[in-house]
Amino acid sequence: MDAADQQALTGAVIREHGLDMGQLWLEHLALGGDASEEEIRDYSAGLAILPPKDRDALAQAVNEHCAAAGLLSRAPFSGSLLARARSDSQEPYSSK
Numbered sequence: 001m002d003a004a005d006q007q008a009l010t011g012a013v014i015r016e017h018g019l020d021m022g023q024l025w026l027e028h029l030a031l032g033g034d035a036s037e038e039e040i041r042d043y044s045a046g047l048a049i050l051p052p053k054d055r056d057a058l059a060q061a062v063n064e065h066c067a068a069a070g071l072l073s074r075a076p077f078s079g080s081l082l083a084r085a086r087s088d089s090q091e092p093y094s095s096k
Helices: 003-017 021-030 037-044 052-068 081-087
Strands: none
Touching: 003 037, 003 052, 021 037, 021 052, 037 052
């Protein structure tokens, strides 16, 4: 997944459901992330970038909250299938 798209989609899920940033940060750390709470807050607001490891740990934390609350929204991971399809140089209706 493109880093900017992942950031925008993850931030949107966080805002849509009013997820607690402090709790997400703690869970992000428990899942192997290294970013500070401020970096996580800035990332979710679109003000900072994170390496894939931290983006994916945060996405996992967000997704666990959504699943526990029965919410359908999910944050994407850096290696999502959408990214592979999007980065494919072939046109969708191409015969090549």
